[in-house]
Amino acid sequence: MDTLDERSGNVSRRRLLIGSALAAVTTTIAACSGSSTNAGGRPSGSPKRANRKGSPAKPLAAPRQLHEAPALAKRVRAGELPAVGKRVPGRPYVVPHRWLRTGKYGGTLRMPASASTTFSPTTLMYGHAPLRWLNDSQDLGPGLVESWESNDDASQWTLHMREGVRWSDGAPLTSADAMYWWKDLVLNGDYPAEAPDSGRSSKGTPMRLSAPDAYTLVMDFDAPSPVVIFQLARYVQWDVWFQPRHYLKQFHLTYNSKAGEDWANQHAEKMNYAQNPDCPTLTGWKLRSYREGVRVTWERNPYYWCVDPEGNQLPYIDVLSMPLFQDPQVGKLQVQNGQADYAGSWGASVPLGLADVSGLKRSAAKSRTRVLLWNTGTGGTPAFFFNHDYENEAMRKLIRTPAFRQALSHAHNREDVRKTLYFNTGQITTGTHSTQSIEYHTPPEGPKIYKSWKDSYSAYDPEKAKRMLDKLGVVDSDGDGLRNLPNGEKLSVVISYSADSTEESVKYNQLLKRDWEKIGVSVKLDPRPPTVFGEQWERGELMSQGGWGLTTLHDHLVLYYWFCSTEPSVWAPLQAQWWKVRGTPAEHAEADVSPWKRTPPRLEPDKGGPVDRLWQGLAKALAEPEALRRTRTVWDMIRIHVEEGPFFQCSVANFPTPLVVHQDLRNVPSRDELAYGGLANTWSHPTPAVYDPEAYYWENPSEHT
Numbered sequence: 001m002d003t004l005d006e007r008s009g010n011v012s013r014r015r016l017l018i019g020s021a022l023a024a025v026t027t028t029i030a031a032c033s034g035s036s037t038n039a040g041g042r043p044s045g046s047p048k049r050a051n052r053k054g055s056p057a058k059p060l061a062a063p064r065q066l067h068e069a070p071a072l073a074k075r076v077r078a079g080e081l082p083a084v085g086k087r088v089p090g091r092p093y094v095v096p097h098r099w100l101r102t103g104k105y106g107g108t109l110r111m112p113a114s115a116s117t118t119f120s121p122t123t124l125m126y127g128h129a130p131l132r133w134l135n136d137s138q139d140l141g142p143g144l145v146e147s148w149e150s151n152d153d154a155s156q157w158t159l160h161m162r163e164g165v166r167w168s169d170g171a172p173l174t175s176a177d178a179m180y181w182w183k184d185l186v187l188n189g190d191y192p193a194e195a196p197d198s199g200r201s202s203k204g205t206p207m208r209l210s211a212p213d214a215y216t217l218v219m220d221f222d223a224p225s226p227v228v229i230f231q232l233a234r235y236v237q238w239d240v241w242f243q244p245r246h247y248l249k250q251f252h253l254t255y256n257s258k259a260g261e262d263w264a265n266q267h268a269e270k271m272n273y274a275q276n277p278d279c280p281t282l283t284g285w286k287l288r289s290y291r292e293g294v295r296v297t298w299e300r301n302p303y304y305w306c307v308d309p310e311g312n313q314l315p316y317i318d319v320l321s322m323p324l325f326q327d328p329q330v331g332k333l334q335v336q337n338g339q340a341d342y343a344g345s346w347g348a349s350v351p352l353g354l355a356d357v358s359g360l361k362r363s364a365a366k367s368r369t370r371v372l373l374w375n376t377g378t379g380g381t382p383a384f385f386f387n388h389d390y391e392n393e394a395m396r397k398l399i400r401t402p403a404f405r406q407a408l409s410h411a412h413n414r415e416d417v418r419k420t421l422y423f424n425t426g427q428i429t430t431g432t433h434s435t436q437s438i439e440y441h442t443p444p445e446g447p448k449i450y451k452s453w454k455d456s457y458s459a460y461d462p463e464k465a466k467r468m469l470d471k472l473g474v475v476d477s478d479g480d481g482l483r484n485l486p487n488g489e490k491l492s493v494v495i496s497y498s499a500d501s502t503e504e505s506v507k508y509n510q511l512l513k514r515d516w517e518k519i520g521v522s523v524k525l526d527p528r529p530p531t532v533f534g535e536q537w538e539r540g541e542l543m544s545q546g547g548w549g550l551t552t553l554h555d556h557l558v559l560y561y562w563f564c565s566t567e568p569s570v571w572a573p574l575q576a577q578w579w580k581v582r583g584t585p586a587e588h589a590e591a592d593v594s595p596w597k598r599t600p601p602r603l604e605p606d607k608g609g610p611v612d613r614l615w616q617g618l619a620k621a622l623a624e625p626e627a628l629r630r631t632r633t634v635w636d637m638i639r640i641h642v643e644e645g646p647f648f649q650c651s652v653a654n655f656p657t658p659l660v661v662h663q664d665l666r667n668v669p670s671r672d673e674l675a676y677g678g679l680a681n682t683w684s685h686p687t688p689a690v691y692d693p694e695a696y697y698w699e700n701p702s703e704h705t
Contacts, residue, residue, distance in 0.1 A: 052099045054675035057139040060094035063311030069105040071318065072302050081302055082170070088313055089164030093143065093306045095314065095692045096134070099673040102310050103666060103697030107704035108319040110341045112331045112350055115293045115324035123236055123346060124320070126689040127283035127304065130159065130198075130232040130241055135675035136377065136436060137554040137685050140233055144173070144242060144282070144305075145217075154226035154625045155201075161215040166303040167280035171246050175211035180245035182209045184252060191264050196240050198231035202622035204583065224623045226630070230558045234684040243271060244280040284315040284694035296322040308695055315694035318705075332356060335660050338367035341704070342668075342696075344374075344659035346680050346687045352658045353504055354423050360660055368663050373656035373671050374678030374687070380431035380650020381549035381681070382417075382508040384495070388565075388611075388647070389574035389603055391540040391596050394485055398474070399543075402644045407468035408493075409457035409649050411519045417511055417651040421504055430458040431650030433552045433563060436676050439634045449635050454653070456642045465519050476520060483520045496526040496542040498533045505547025508651070512546060538568040538577070539601050550650055551682035556634045557621055559684050562648065563637065564614040571647050574603035575611050610644045613637075657681065659688075664699045 068076075068084040075081040111124075126132055130145040146162040165173040185193040186206070195206040201221035207228075208220040221228070232241075249255035251267040259266070273279040274296075277287045284306065285298035298320040306314050323339075325331040331350035335343045336359060343350040352360070360371050386399040398404050414428045427435075432453045440450035469475070473486035485491050493516060495509050513523040528536065536542050552559045561567035561576075568576040577600045581587050595603040605611040614637055621633040641647060657680050661668045669691055671677045680687045698704045 052673050054098060054673075055096045055134045055139075055141075056098070057134060057141065059142055060096050060309060062091045062094065063307060063309065065311050066092075066307065067310070067312045069300065069313070069316075069318070071105075072300070072313075075302070084313055087166060087170075087303045088307065089162055089305050091146065091162065091164075092313075093162065095306055095308055095695050096141070097669065097692065097695070099669045100308060100667050100695050102308065102312065103316040103695065104699070104701055105312075105316050105318070105697075106701030107317050107698040108321050109317050109665075109696070109704075110321050110323070110339065112334045112340050112343060113296065113322040113324055114328070114331070114349075114351075115326050123683070123686045124689055124693055125283035125285065126236060126686060126692070127281065127301075127306070128237040128242060130237065131229070133233045133553075133685055133690050136375075136677070136679040136690075137233075138436070138438070138675060140230060143233070145232065148229060150226070150229070152625070153224040154228075155221050155224050157219040157225075157229060159217040159219070161217065162305065163215050165282065165305045167244050167246075167282060168286040168301045168303055169244075169247070169280045170303060171244065171280065173242060173282065174214040175217050176214070177242045177245050178217055179209065179211050180249070181241055181243045184249075184254060185243070188254075190253070192268065193239075196231070198228060198234070198240070200228070201225045202227070202619065224625055226625045227557045227622055230553075230555075234553075234558065236686045236689055238273065239271065242282065247278075247280050285320050288319075293324055293326070295324060296320075298322075304694070306692070306694060314692070316697035317694075335369070336360065336363040336367060338363075338369070340367075340369075340660065341662040341665060342660070342693075344680070344688070345657050350660075351502065352660070353502075354421075354425065354655070354658065355504075357658050360658065367660075369660045370663055372659050372661055372668065374659060374674065374680045375654055375671060375676065376549070376551060376657050376681035377434045377436055377676070377679035377685070378549050378551040378653055378655070378681050379433045379435060379437075380429045380648070380653050381551075381655070382421075382505055382546060383431060383548040383550045383648050383650045384508075384512060384544065384546035385548075385571040385648040386544045387537065387540060387542055388572040389540045389595075390543050392543075394487055394489060395543060398472075398485060398491075401472065403468050403472055404474065405646055405649070406457045407465040407472075407519075408516060408521070409646055410459060410461045410468070411465035411521075412512060412515050412649065412651070413460050414458055414651045415460065417508060420511070421507060422652050422655040426652040426655030427454075428458050429454045429650055429653040430456045430646050431550060431648050432653070433550075433556050434554070434679070434682075435654045436554060436679065437552065438555050439631050439638070442628070442631050445635055446631070449638050453638055453642050457646055457649075462515075462519050469519070469521075481520065482522045490522070492522040492524055494524045494526050494543045495546050496528050496533070496537075497545055497547050498530040499527040500530045501527075501547050509546045534569060538573045540574055540596050548648075549681050550648060551679075553679075553682065553684055556637070557618075557630065559682070560618060563641075564618050565611060565647070566615075566618075568600075572605075572611055574601050575605045577602035578604050579615065610640050610647070613640055662704075664704065666697050666699055667695045 066084045066088055076083055129143040132141045132143040134141045144162055145159045147160045150157045185191050186195050199207050201223045202225045203223045205222050210218045248271055251259055251270050253259045253263045270276055273281040275290045284301055284304045286301045288297040288299040290296050300318050328351045334340050335350055345352045357371055364370055388400055390396045440446050474483050477484045477488050483491050509525055516523050550562055556563050562570055565572040566576050566579045574595055590598045617633050617637040621630045624630045679685045
């Protein structure tokens with residue numbers, strides 16, 4: 001398997017103190033950046049170690065002796081549970097982070113959560129992951145799969161499961177649980193499940209999964225698929241790979257003829273361990289109760305398969321209590337009023353931003369909390385992008401003209417966005433993948449390639465933008481002070497966005513409107529109902545949108561939909577729909593129907609066009625077993641973005657995001673202790689699950705029950 005080269009350093013940040021209010025916020029943010037994972041005084045437990053940064057990539061040895069929570073020991077003595085040695089695998093997963101100290105058992109963690117984010121509580125827990133990200137996605141570590149290997153061309157992967165893992169009800173985890181998911185759900189035409197990226201070859205076709213014994217899985221692909229192994233660490237894997245067959249088969253028509261016609265929907269509901277307390281889980285906490293719109297409560301899983309380096313079965317904390325809020329402002333008030341022990345902008349928690357830091361610091365004494373900062377890892381936020389498959393032909397032709405997009409990019413004042421929204425943190429960018437991507441740090445060309453993309457069209461130069469538009473014939477041809485299309489029609493850039501977008505996104509769109517109107521381009525802001533926004537975009541009905549954050553993983557091939565527009569939610573939606581049906585009968589069906597009227601709407605990329613060449617490069621890279629050759633192909637693909645982009649236009653990369661931590665809570669890593677300062681803004685790097693909150697503990701558990 002390819003190894004990832006170690007590299008050092010984050011990109012330095014300039015801090016400009018502009019105005020007294022901005023200076024105050026910036027100083028406050030800087031004060032949040034110091035290390036000290038254990039807020040509120042020195043912790044008890046292991047002595048301080050010299051190096052507390054990151055995590056060793058090599059798995060730690062199993063401890064000689066196991067320990068358990070007093071509450072579980074009491075249940076063992078009462079005959080309610082087996083001994084800890086029979087609940088934990090012989091080779092448990094040992095949480096490896098260097099910032100950890102031996103903790104104390106007990107207490108409740110209060111964590112307000114959004115009532116509108118159905119499964120986001122599970123971003124706290126990595127227990128279902130076959131493999132795990134370490135060091136902010138730079139390293140791949142074991143999880144439920146203890147070891148793995150491939151054949152020479154990576155067309156076959158063999159996964160060796162961790163023996164002795166048990167579901168939260170005590171039933172053993174075996175390869176049959178994976179085969180149930182694959183054969184009885186994914187390959188079942190009557191069940192609404194699709195093969196994930198981790199189950200598809202470099203050609204996009206589903207794998208052949210087999211189980212030669214109870215703890216071995218073999219993945220066979222129709223082409224070399226070296227990158228697929230990294231997909232096993234993405235997300236929290238709640239609905240894929242391992243499912244509790246012993247529990248779920250009672251709801252499956254194949255195993256229960258009385259399951260009924262609606263069995264598939266009932267099965268999907270029953271397998272959701274974030275809402276169904278009866279569903280066995282592999283996470284550190286299992287659901288105790290779910291009160292829709294009110295509160296979610298999780299309790300310790302006595303069969304959790306992870307321990308700390310001293311052999312203490314995790315989690316340390318007994319209970320997670322998640323009061324649910326409808327209005328994000330209510331969640332912020334709960335934090336400031338001391339009703340939260342742990343909160344951040346990721347997952348189910350509170351949508352905190354840098355603008356909230358001053359208020360959080362002012363209320364810290366009252367709430368007994370402190371503010372930490374983690375890097376977002378974003379390659380550019382916010383992001384604006386045109387719909388390259390917009391239904392209006394004249395406007396679509398202009399959108400697909402690189403110089404038009406380049407002109408608008410030069411007309412955008414990114415430094416103002418950096419000051420207004422991110423308090424002079426992060427770095428100005430045209431918009432790239434994550435700053436941590438390995439292709440940017442691979443010699444000899446990586447750093448230069450990254451700089452060429454980052455800086456390609458980021459310079460603020462409205463006069464240059466005007467000249468570029470003039471050259472395209474996008475001029476004021478009717479004397480009203482606003483530019484027209486080359487055919488004389490009115491030009492109006494319509495920026496659509498979901499009506500429930502964040503304040504940050506709305507402000508960003510307003511800044512775009514201000515900047516572009518300064519060069520004579522009419523701009524209309526167009527909030528849309530969130531229930532229809534996505535469908536309208538995918539049908540090519542909307543011209544553009546703004547407000548996304550562009551965050552990816554450690555390379556361009558594990559999460560490539562922004563890079564190559566293979567998802568209909570991004571910049572070429574109809575072509576992305578073509579990507580999804582390629583190689584199937586639907587690819588050439590409805591040939592005499594307008595692409596915008598097809599079901600689903602889909603459009604074949606122009607031969608030799610940028611999307612076509614990006615897809616060709618993607619297919620080549622995904623099937624290349626040798627790492628450096630893959631990287632060189634990615635460099636060639638980046639050059640398409642530099643020469644013919646920007647396909648997505650961003651402003652600021654890798655700014656920090658705040659999290660609030662109670663002063664008595666320990667083992668929460670600081671930015672200095674994380675390998676690259678954090679990678680908080682992507683679902684594919686589930687934060688904070690990757691930092692193992694099961695190892696968080698209270699310095700004084702009896703005061704937090």
